[in-house]
Amino acid sequence: MKRQILGLVRRTLLTVLPARSVDLSRLDRIPEHLSWPLRRDGFDPDPRLASTRASEPVHRLGSLLGIDIWLVTGEEAGRQTLTEQDAFSTDIRPYVGKRGAADGDIGGLGFTDPPDHTRLRRLITPEFTMRRLQRIQPSLDRIIAGQLDEIEARARVHDVVDLVPAFAFPIPFLMICDLLGLPDRDRETFRELGHARFDVTSGGVGALGAISASREFLKEATARQRREPGPGLIGQIIREHGDEISDFDLAGLADGVFTGGMETSAGMLAMGTAVLLGHPTAWQQMAEDPDFVGPAVEELLRYLSVVQVAFPRFAKHDIVVGGQLVRTGDVVLVSLPGANRDPSFGAAPDSFDPTRTPASHLAFGHGIHRCVGAELARMELRAAYPALARRFPQMRLTDDDPGFLPSSLVYGVRQVLARPW
Structure with missing residues (x-):
């Protein structure tokens, strides 16, 4: 009875006190018990x-500013959480004060719920079908x-090359x-905005400020293309x-395309190359066997899982996830590396095995918020x-x-330092 009364009081407070009173953007650091x-x-x-x-695939990490935070590390519970769109919201704007709600720093597909999410995703999804992407293959090559x-x-001058900037x-x-159709004059500014938004060592202030700068830049670029549409996705x-x-x-x-398509792919290219160079047989097969490439890439995506957590889910009502009761207003974080190392992926899930039978991993997320640029x-x-691998078969770290x-x-x-020959 006491637990029921406490639950009623808690839900009443959540109704009476708006979530906007919780401002995550003012955090100057993320506590260790939440950031580990x-x-x-x-x-x-x-x-x-x-x-x-x-021991506990759905685990209560602790609380932050009065909000209980849950960590999901199991593959099955992760899929459930990411699929339950009626039970969870990804709209973080009520939790970031004026920075996100009034000034419009937060938005896009990742932090938008249906029906707005449905409307926006319908506009951009056709640009990422395989048919349309084939048109940019020559540009990629x-x-x-x-x-x-x-x-x-660089190697002819310095012998050793850092593969991250090169x-x-x-x-x-x-x-x-x-892809976005950004003119050359905008690209250096865009480059400088690429890293800080993902660094949470300074808490919410630093990351949100970087997101704000990136969004403002893209709003200006969009306004210019409104007058004179360019050849890319924006136009x-x-x-x-x-x-x-x-x-x-x-x-x-556009910001979502930037977020999902730049830093994530850069991390995969850098770390994936380092992993492959640590497996000489796989490096050789990557150069010589086209049938090896697809499964090996899927295994690298699973093994590395460069996106650490999916977009936070805010519980809209009480729900049981992985045997745990998640209450209204709680935050659920799905650890993608944790879920992708689940034993359900077969023997030795903590090892890179390019011969592993490809499975449906969570590296790109799952459900309606699965990465549109996958x-x-x-x-x-x-x-x-x-x-x-074909150009530099003798490359080594x-x-x-x-x-x-x-x-x-x-x-x-x-950095990834390597000698090409």
């Missing part, structure tokens, strides 16, 4: 994820070839700029849908890895410590 799931040991997740998954030339030129970063960056949506979409919503979609990312990885990024929402490395 973002930590890793090299390519591997924090060992605590495995032990938590074994040209960009990759240019970076391979850059690697060779290969992993520029390929998705140039591809996204081409295409303006030509096809006109006033059906506002500059704010279109900038949000096929673009796959296309980049399937083209870039084998091209690099010269440093075993690539400088892994701490506490980043999108995992990555600072």
